[in-house]
Amino acid sequence: MDVTQSFAATFVDELAAQGVESACISPGSRSAPIAIALQRHPKIRVFVHIDERSGSFFGVGLAKATGKPVLLLSTSGTAAAEFHPAVVEASHSGTPLIVLTADRPPELRDAGANQAIDQQRLYGTAVRWFFDPGPPVEAANASRQWRRLAARAYAEAARGPVHVNLPFREPLVPTPGEVPTALGTQGQTVSAGRTLATPSQVTTLASALQRAQRPLVVAGEMRDGDRLAPALNRLGLPVLAEPSSQLRRAETGAAVESYEALLRAGWSLQHGPDLVVRLGGTPTSKVLSAWLSAASAPTFLIDPEHAWRDPDQVASHVVSCDPQGLLEALPPMDRSAWRDEWLSAGRRATAAIAATFVSTPLHEGHIVRALASRLPENAQVFIGSSMPIRAADSFWPHAKTQQRFFGNRGASGIDGLVSTGLGLAAGRSNMPTALLLGDLSLYHDMNGLWAMRRHGLRATIVVCDNNGGGVFNFLPQAQHQDVFEEIFATPLGLDFAQVARLYDLVYSPVSDRAGLEPAIADAVAAQTPTMVVVKFKREDSVNGHRVCWEAAAAALRA
Numbered sequence: 078m079d080v081t082q083s084f085a086a087t088f089v090d091e092l093a094a095q096g097v098e099s100a101c102i103s104p105g106s107r108s109a110p111i112a113i114a115l116q117r118h119p120k121i122r123v124f125v126h127i128d129e130r131s132g133s134f135f136g137v138g139l140a141k142a143t144g145k146p147v148l149l150l151s152t153s154g155t156a157a158a159e160f161h162p163a164v165v166e167a168s169h170s171g172t173p174l175i176v177l178t179a180d181r182p183p184e185l186r187d188a189g190a191n192q193a194i195d196q197q198r199l200y201g202t203a204v205r206w207f208f209d210p211g212p213p214v215e216a217a218n219a220s221r222q223w224r225r226l227a228a229r230a231y232a233e234a235a236r237g238p239v240h241v242n243l244p245f246r247e248p249l250v251p252t253p254g255e256v257p258t259a260l261g262t263q264g265q266t267v268s269a270g271r272t273l274a275t276p277s278q279v280t281t282l283a284s285a286l287q288r289a290q291r292p293l294v295v296a297g298e299m300r301d302g303d304r305l306a307p308a309l310n311r312l313g314l315p316v317l318a319e320p321s322s323q324l325r326r327a328e329t330g331a332a333v334e335s336y337e338a339l340l341r342a343g344w345s346l347q348h349g350p351d352l353v354v355r356l357g358g359t360p361t362s363k364v365l366s367a368w369l370s371a372a373s374a375p376t377f378l379i380d381p382e383h384a385w386r387d388p389d390q391v392a393s394h395v396v397s398c399d400p401q402g403l404l405e406a407l408p409p410m411d412r413s414a415w416r417d418e419w420l421s422a423g424r425r426a427t428a429a430i431a432a433t434f435v436s437t438p439l440h441e442g443h444i445v446r447a448l449a450s451r452l453p454e455n456a457q458v459f460i461g462s463s464m465p466i467r468a469a470d471s472f473w474p475h476a477k478t479q480q481r482f483f484g485n486r487g488a489s490g491i492d493g494l495v496s497t498g499l500g501l502a503a504g505r506s507n508m509p510t511a512l513l514l515g516d517l518s519l520y521h522d523m524n525g526l527w528a529m530r531r532h533g534l535r536a537t538i539v540v541c542d543n544n545g546g547g548v549f550n551f552l553p554q555a556q557h558q559d560v561f562e563e564i565f566a567t568p569l570g571l572d573f574a575q576v577a578r579l580y581d582l583v584y585s586p587v588s589d590r591a592g593l594e595p596a597i598a599d600a601v602a603a604q605t606p607t608m609v610v611v612k613f614k615r616e617d618s619v620n621g622h623r624v625c626w627e628a629a630a631a632a633l634r635a
């Protein structure tokens with residue numbers, strides 16, 4: 078049997094033995110040995126994507142949904158470069174990926190060979206580990222080396238993306254009728270666990286909390302943040318939790334509703350914290366970050382991944398350990414009066430904001446509340462970058478018990494959002510999936526929609542169509558009217574009905590408040606993929622947000 082085919086069969090078999098269940102591959106010639114081995118392996122599900130960029134973000138979504146390393150495979154040349162944005166997102170969000178790039182052998186590099194580029198360390202510092210084993214060669218212990226390479230790639234990917242560059246010589250496919258078999262038996266097993274809090278870490282935080290009169294918990298993006306709810310409830314402190322923390326729910330008894338409205342109002346000036354405990358990713362809300370920075374309170378950043386998520390440099394203590402063990406070791410707090418002030422204010426702000434929705438024109442707040450009210454108990458939501466994630470942070474109420482929230486907040490780009498959301502749908506096919514995206518984000522990754530038909534995925538896509546980049550209307554750029562529309566707002570003028578028709582999606586347009594909830598309810602209940610496109614004006618968004626904050630501030634003053 079050809080050594081290349083033996084390597085491919087053995088390497089893929091070891092990846093499956095380690096735990097790889099899914100692979101995203103794009104067609105190509107040089108990657109044929111691995112592609113064939115993946116397609117033939119009974120334990121690996123293969124998702125084919127024509128567009129490498131969409132396919133790689135689909136893999137990011139799969140990995141976020143399952144928590145397991147997902148394989149990406151490309152042929153050589155610019156196809157491998159198309160993976161780079163997804164690798165960057167995976168790096169910053171700690172998403173497990175095993176990136177395999179096929180390559181020309183050494184004798185065809187720097188020799189003018191077709192489709193040959195420099196693929197050594199192609200993704201730079203975005204990967205946790207890089208290795209190029211060279212072309213497969215016959216050796217007495219070859220199968221052990223090949224399996225060891227696969228085992229290490231899988232283990233290293235637990236911390237984020239890894240890159241293995243695989244040069245292959247021709248022939249690239251086996252003889253017709255020949256099915257290569259894997260050699261040897263399973264290689265190494267690698268196990269890892271959480272870093273437990275030390276007694277010193279527990280004592281330091283416990284002492285600081287006991288001295289504080291106004292301690293506060295801030296929870297950013299976390300894949301499994303809901304496991305912290307019991308410990309936070311026992312601690313009894315107010316929690317400012319964005320949806321993607323998995324803690325904005327009734328079970329987190331101290332999760333504050335509409336906290337951004339509180340921070341925008343004068344109420345927050347009299348309710349500054351004297352201690353902050355930060356969990357998860359960097360807060361999405363700039364208002365929250367600015368408020369925390371101005372408060373200058375001692376801040377404990379719980380940082381189990383050593384990610385140093387502290388862009389405002391306000392953390393006085395960086396605690397590298399598993400947050401669950403740390404929180405469970407802390408003694409209960411008696412700060413109920415302080416906690417209840419926040420909870421009561423949050424409820425008043427929420428009621429005031431809801432009252433504005435009956436009279437203001439359509440904006441993102443209406444869409445977020447309508448989607449939240451119509452999603453079933455066990456749904457998962459992928460929220461796009463830019464305005465959707467900010468609107469969800471501002472307006473999403475307490476979630477239902479089993480609902481999960483995801484986004485690409487590692488690098489916060491708008492590329493690949495359709496594909497990432499559909500990767501989630503594939504990774505958790507037993508859960509209803511909704512994608513909340515802006516019109517620019519949908520356009521940026523329209524190629525990703527092909528995966529719905531190709532892989533039989535069911536999802537509801539809700540598009541906030543304000544004909545351009547609505548987030549810029551909230552930024553200083555909006556004051557430069559002579560250049561604003563052309564280089565910032567960038568209106569598309571697309572007919573999304575044609576997009577839906579191209580990809581066999583049910584098209585459901587919405588242009589008024591009355592039609593919003595029924596359209597979303599029908600889409601969520603439908604057996605076929607549906608695109609709900611909600612059209613509204615960017616100026617209505619700006620004005621609608623302003624009315625919300627003013628109403629909340631008035632309610633808090635009263």
